[in-house]
Amino acid sequence: MDFHNADHSSANSKKLSSKEKKLKRREELAKKKAVDEAIKAAYLKDDHLADFPAFHIYDRNGLLVHLKSGSGEHLSSPMKRYIQELLKVNMEGVYGPQWAAEEKIKRREMVSREALYIFVQSLQSAQLDSINNREAMHKCYWTGNGDPVVAFVHYRFIVEEEIPVVYVYELQLEQCVQGRGLGKFLMQLIELIARKNNMRAVMLTVQKRNTSAMNFYTSKLRYTVSNISPSRVDPLIGAEKSYEILCKTFAHEAKTKLEEDGCSGAN
Numbered sequence: 001m002d003f004h005n006a007d008h009s010s011a012n013s014k015k016l017s018s019k020e021k022k023l024k025r026r027e028e029l030a031k032k033k034a035v036d037e038a039i040k041a042a043y044l045k046d047d048h049l050a051d052f053p054a055f056h057i058y059d060r061n062g063l064l065v066h067l068k069s070g071s072g073e074h075l076s077s078p079m080k081r082y083i084q085e086l087l088k089v090n091m092e093g094v095y096g097p098q099w100a101a102e103e104k105i106k107r108r109e110m111v112s113r114e115a116l117y118i119f120v121q122s123l124q125s126a127q128l129d130s131i132n133n134r135e136a137m138h139k140c141y142w143t144g145n146g147d148p149v150v151a152f153v154h155y156r157f158i159v160e161e162e163i164p165v166v167y168v169y170e171l172q173l174e175q176c177v178q179g180r181g182l183g184k185f186l187m188q189l190i191e192l193i194a195r196k197n198n199m200r201a202v203m204l205t206v207q208k209r210n211t212s213a214m215n216f217y218t219s220k221l222r223y224t225v226s227n228i229s230p231s232r233v234d235p236l237i238g239a240e241k242s243y244e245i246l247c248k249t250f251a252h253e254a255k256t257k258l259e260e261d262g263c264s265g266a267n
């Protein structure tokens with residue numbers, strides 16, 4: 001055996017592998033930088049709704065509402081109260097005894113500077129198509145300034161498993177406007193906002209007890225349980241958790257890291 005040559009080739013391969021490592025590291029840093037820049041650019045935009053004029057008004061199934069952008073930093077006091085009340089009405093039963101703790105978390109999240117909103121306001125009560133609806137609408141909450149708000153989405157641009165995503169923190173409709181396509185419309189808008197801002201997926205958390213929301217996302221909107229959801233990371237831990245993390249991906253790497261088996265960093 002030629003030891004000299006063997007040493008030489010091993011030194012070469014070491015050199016090569018350290019070069020490769022450096023290159024890989026550089027690529028990773030460039031990728032991280034691009035992801036951070038995409039998030040930063042998305043937050044620099046004032047009004048994401050402005051990119052989608054077709055989504056400014058929803059006029060279907062007896063509902064006539066218009067959409068407006070907002071941010072956690074600039075919520076008026078009546079709007080904060082409205083959000084808290086609607087969350088309580090819709091979610092207290094779902095969370096059960098956990099609600100008190102969860103409510104505190106949600107109150108903090110609500111006013112975060114990263115919190116972005118789409119508010120849905122009723123344009124006029126005259127368009128209500130039946131006595132029943134009119135009665136239902138009277139039970140809707142009012143922010144006290146201007147048109148009544150009937151629903152909202154709270155979303156953020158964040159990084160999950162090194163992938164830039166839109167995370168839907170809340171999608172809340174008052175009962176009187178549920179089941180008329182508005183939730184689907186809002187999620188379509190969120191997906192468009194995600195794509196337009198170079199996000200690679202939309203993600204959200206759903207309580208397992210909220211079977212109607214779970215069906216809405218998985219059956220109707222084709223969201224899947226993410227591989228970072230507790231039940232997929234470890235079924236034993238998953239069984240103890242009250243929630244699932246769902247996602248819809250738009251790019252190959254996002255699909256690999258957030259949807260497919262065995263590729264999550266959490267595994």
Ligand SMILES: CC(C)(COP(=O)(O)OP(=O)(O)OC[C@H]1O[C@@H](n2cnc3c(N)ncnc32)[C@H](O)[C@@H]1OP(=O)(O)O)[C@@H](O)C(=O)NCCC(=O)NCCS
Nearest residue numbers: 090171172173178179180181182183184212213215216220
């Ligand atoms: C869950 C929620 C966002 C759905 O919005 P929505 O406006 O009521 O639903 P939509 O009318 O847009 O429904 C869209 C489609 O899903 C279907 N769908 C709605 N709710 C469903 C349910 N519980 N099970 C199965 N399908 C459902 C509708 O039939 C419709 O199908 P189509 O497109 O074939 O007609 C809304 O009901 C809500 O705010 N619920 C209370 C708060 C909540 O649970 N939020 C989610 C927290 S993660």
